[in-house]
Amino acid sequence: MQTNFSLDFPYAYGQPDVTAAFRVEPEDFQVDENLGFAPIGEGEHVYLHVWKRGENTAWVAEKIAELAQVQVMDVGYCGRKDRHAVTTQWFSIYLPKTKLEPDWSGLNSESIKILSISRHQHKLRRGDHETNRFIIRLRDLVVADKSAFEQKIAKVLVQGVPNYYGEQRFGRNGNNLPEAQAILVEGKRIRDKQKRGLILSAARSYLFNQVLSARVLANNWCCLLQGEPEAYPTAPLWGRGRSAASDEALQVESLAMESWCEWRDGLEHVGLSQERRALVLKPEATSWRWIDRDIEVSFSLGSGEFATTILRELAILQSAIKTDSVSV
Numbered sequence: 001m002q003t004n005f006s007l008d009f010p011y012a013y014g015q016p017d018v019t020a021a022f023r024v025e026p027e028d029f030q031v032d033e034n035l036g037f038a039p040i041g042e043g044e045h046v047y048l049h050v051w052k053r054g055e056n057t058a059w060v061a062e063k064i065a066e067l068a069q070v071q072v073m074d075v076g077y078c079g080r081k082d083r084h085a086v087t088t089q090w091f092s093i094y095l096p097k098t099k100l101e102p103d104w105s106g107l108n109s110e111s112i113k114i115l116s117i118s119r120h121q122h123k124l125r126r127g128d129h130e131t132n133r134f135i136i137r138l139r140d141l142v143v144a145d146k147s148a149f150e151q152k153i154a155k156v157l158v159q160g161v162p163n164y165y166g167e168q169r170f171g172r173n174g175n176n177l178p179e180a181q182a183i184l185v186e187g188k189r190i191r192d193k194q195k196r197g198l199i200l201s202a203a204r205s206y207l208f209n210q211v212l213s214a215r216v217l218a219n220n221w222c223c224l225l226q227g228e229p230e231a232y233p234t235a236p237l238w239g240r241g242r243s244a245a246s247d248e249a250l251q252v253e254s255l256a257m258e259s260w261c262e263w264r265d266g267l268e269h270v271g272l273s274q275e276r277r278a279l280v281l282k283p284e285a286t287s288w289r290w291i292d293r294d295i296e297v298s299f300s301l302g303s304g305e306f307a308t309t310i311l312r313e314l315a316i317l318q319s320a321i322k323t324d325s326v327s328v
Contacts, residue, residue, distance in 0.1 A: 005177035007170060009209055010216045012162050013313055018149055020138035020295070022317035026054050028137040029085040031307075033078060034300075036130025043121035045076075045092040048104065051113040056083035060112060061091060067102050068093050076124035079303065082168075084321045088115065092124040127303045131284070134307045138315060139294045153288055153314060157299065160282035161313045162216050165205035166306030176202035184266025200270060204237045207257055207264070211235035212279055214256035222280050225249040233279040238264050239272035281305055 023029055039047045046068075052060055057080040065072045074094040081087040095101055104114050143149050170176050180203035182188035183196070190196040212235055215221035224233055227247030236243060236253060245253055257264060283299035297314075301307060311317060 005170075005174050005206070007167050007174055009162075009164055009213050011313060012216055012221065013152060013155065016313065016315050017144060018315040019142045019318055020315040021140045022138060022311070022319035023084050023321045024139050026084055026086050028139065029082060029307075030135040031081055031085055031087040031089075032133040033081070033087070033089040033129050034131045034133060035078070035090055035128070039118035039120040041118055043119045044094060044096045045120050045123055046095050046101065047118045047120050047124075048091045048093070048107075049088065049115040049117075050091060050107075051086075051088050051115055052081075053086045053111045054083060055111050057081050057089065063107060063112075064091055064093060067104070067106050068095060069102070070094060074123075078124050078129035079126055090124060090129070092120065092122075094123060129303050131300045131302055132305075132307075133285075133298075133300045135296065135298045136307060136311065137291070137294055137296045138311070138317070141293055141295060141315065149314075153295075153297070156310065156313050157283060157286040157288065157297070160222070160280045161310055162212050162221050163278055163281035163305065164209050164212060164309045166308040168306070168308070169205045170202050171198075177206060180206070180263070184270075185262045200267065200272065203263055203267060204239070204272065207238050207260055207267075208235050208277055210260065211253050211256040214252060215279060218252075225252065230276060230278075234276040235279055237275040237277055238267045239274040240268045241274040243274065244276060281309055283310060 048064065050060065057077055061075045061077060062072055065075050068074075070093060076092040077089060079089075081089050104117055107114055141149075167174070171179075176199050179188075179190075179199045183190065183199060184203060190199070212221060215233070215235070220233075222233060224231075225248045227245050227249035228234065229244035229246075229249075236245070238257075243250055243253065281301070283301055286297075286299045288295060288297045297310075299307075299310065301310075308317075
C-alpha cells in the first residue's frame with residue numbers, strides 16, 4: 001500500500017541555486033484568461049468578463065449565482081484562478097431570455113469589476129479557454145552568478161520545461177493523494193461528485209508525473225522514444241483502454257508505474273478513458289526583465305498548464321501563501 005506521496009519531482013536543469021520571494025503582493029501574480037473565441041452576442045448564457053483581486057473563483061461564482069438568483073451549478077467557468085493574484089476570467093450564467101436579467105453592476109466592488117457583458121450559446125466548462133497570459137514578479141532575488149542565472153532564464157523560456165502537474169493539482173499539502181488511495185484501493189465512497197472528480201484527477205496527474213519524473217532522470221523527457229504514439233513525447237493519463245505506446249516507450253512507462261498497479265486498476269474501473277499528455281511545456285510570447293533586485297517574467301500557457309512548473313526551474317520560491325486553485 002502506498003503511503004509516501006512525495007511532490008519533490010526532479011528538475012530538468014538542476015535544482016535552482018537562486019531564491020526569491022513569491023506572491024508578496026497580489027499584483028505579483030497576474031493572469032489574463034483568453035477564451036480563444038468571442039461570444040456571439042446571443043444565446044441562453046450570459047457571459048461576464050470579470051477582473052478580480054484577492055478573490056477565488058468559486059466564491060465569485062457564488063456571488064454571481066446569488067445576484068442572478070440561480071443555482072451555483074448554472075454558473076460556469078473555464079478554470080479556478082488563484083486567490084492571491086490579480087486575474088481576469090470569464091463566467092457564464094444560464095439565463096434564458098424569459099428570465100429577468102439582474103443589474104450586473106451589483107457585483108462591482110474594490111476586489112471585483114465587470115469588464116464586459118455578452119451572451120453565447122453554451123455554458124463554459126473546465127478547459128474551454130485557449131490560453132492564460134501570466135505576468136509574474138519574483139522579489140528580492142539572491143543570485144550568486146547573475147550571468148548564469150540569466151542564461152538559465154533564456155534556456156527555460158526557449159527550450160521549455162517538464163510538463164509536470166503543479167502542486168496545486170494535488171490539494172493543499174498533497175491532501176488529495178491519500179484520499180485517492182482511499183477511493184482507489186480501500187474502496188472509500190465519496191458522494192460529492194465534484195470532490196470525487198478532483199481526487200481522481202489528482203490521481204491520474206500523479207501517475208503522469210511519475211512517468212515524467214522517470215524520463216527527466218533519464219534525460220530523455222524532450223526526446224522521442226521508439227514506440228511513442230505521437231510526433232512528440234507524451235505520457236499516459238491513466239484509464240480504461242490499451243496503452244497507445246509500444247516498444248521502448250511502453251517499457252519506460254510500465255516500469256515507472258510498476259508500484260502503482262492498484263491505482264491503475266482503480267482508475268480503469270471508475271470509467272475514465274486513457275489519454276495522453278505532452279511531456280514538454282513550452283511557454284509562448286515570453287519576455288523577462290530586471291526591476292531592481294526583482295525579476296518579472298511574462299508568458300502564455302495553454303489550458304491545463306501550470307505557471308509554477310516554469311518558475312520551479314528558475315528559483316526556490318519562498319512564500320507563506322498556499323495556492324487554492326486546481327488548474328488554470
